[in-house]
Structures are given as structure tokens and as C-alpha cells.
Amino acid sequence: MGLSDLFRALGDETRREILRLLTRGDLTAGEIADRFNLTKPTISHHLAVLKQAGLVQDERRAQYVVYSLNTTVFQDLAGWLLELTCSGPGSGRARKNEPGGQ
Amino acid sequence: MGLSDLFRALGDETRREILRLLTRGDLTAGEIADRFNLTKPTISHHLAVLKQAGLVQDERRAQYVVYSLNTTVFQDLAGWLLELTCSGPGSGRARKNEPGGQ
């Protein structure tokens, strides 16, 4: 739900690679697991983390569970980025800050 | 250096709050520490993590160490975001992906 979950989810190389794979199209859990030198339970865990962070969605289809990107959350990320980078020096014009100041 | 360091650094609420403070202007380590209910060593640790990730810079000024935002890294983040969101379905037009499809 929160930004911490989001960033922590993105802080793992394997999970970012999963996201990259999903930009090419939806994949089942097994198809994803086949791309890595990790066990299925480990990948299942990573998928759960990504899902918890809202970065992916899953949908049961027969025996398979199909995962897909949730691009909505990336907008939240972009929003956070903008808010941070546009509210500081550059928008308001900052004064050179002396250590003793206030 | 890497994206993992960057995201992991951003995965902590305290560190994001430090970044937000720094958008208002440069601050000394002590001034930053005063804003939190945490000890100075803890804040010092967080600042080291942010510095390691390239998110802040520090500069010794007399007895003080002044910290400032390094906005360059946010461009890396924005670049990563764009690359991920623009290389998938939406730029190339994706077909609905059936599970059995290779």
C-alpha cells in the first residue's frame, strides 16, 4: 500500500527483472520461474511481494495463475518523484543556507 | 551506485523524510537529527545510506557537515521508470497473451 512497500519491492534485482519480463506480456508463475535460477517457491514469494506493493496483479486461469503489470502504481511513483523534485529549490528559489540560520 | 541501492535507500520512511527536508534547503547533520525522535548516530547512518545511494552530498563547513540533495540521481530514477513503462504494451501494442503461448 505505502511508498515503503513500493520502494522495498523495487529494491530487489530479481523483482525488477520480473517486472521487465511482464512489460513484454502476461506470464504464468511457472513461466516466470523458468527464467530464473531460483526455485518456484522463491519466485512465488517475490511475486507475492510485488503483488503486495501493487506492482502486479494475478488472475487464476484454469491450473495457471497469470501475472500482469499494474501500471497504475508507476504513476504514483512518478507523482512522488515530481512532488519531491518540484517543491524544492528550482520552483521557489532557495537561499544559500548558512548552518547557523534558524 | 546501482538501482538496488537507490530503491533500498528510498524504502525507508525516515530517509524519505530527510530528503523532503533537504528540498527546502541544505541542513547540517545536527539540524536534521533534531527533526526526528532518533539518536544522532542513527541519523548519521541514514545519511550515509543516502550518500552511498548518491541521493545526497555532504560538505564539511567548519565544525558542521552540511548535507544537500543530489538531484541528478532522480533523473536516473525517472529514466528507469520511463524505460520500463514505455518499452512494454502501450508503445508496441500488445497481444492478449494466452498462458500456453511459449
Place this chain on the structure above:
DNA sequence: CCCATAATTAGACCACCATCTAATTAGACA
């Protein structure tokens, strides 16, 4: 030189996390 202040480093502690193997649930089908 010695002391006071600013900040970091060292070391310990507990929680969380990535990973594995083994066991369990879910669904299809004969």
C-alpha cells in the same frame, strides 16, 4: 594545550528478508 561541540565509527541486538526443502492446496481429467 585543553575543553566543548559536532559528527561519525564500533559493537551489540532484534527484526526482517531472500532463499531453500518439504508439505499443502487448487484444478483438470481419465
Place this chain on the structure above:
DNA sequence: TGTCTAATTAGATGGTGGTCTAATTATGGG
């Protein structure tokens, strides 16, 4: 129903991370 495949959950383990207290380094002023 029984069994096969897909996927997750349970439980264990080693490593990392956030926090603290205590000790150490760095700087300026009498």
C-alpha cells in the same frame, strides 16, 4: 475418486538493516 501438474504455504537458515549506547575523530576557541 485418484492422480498429475501448477502454485502456494510452512518452517528453517543465513544475511542484512535499523536502532541504541559507548567510544572515537574533527574542529574551533580560550
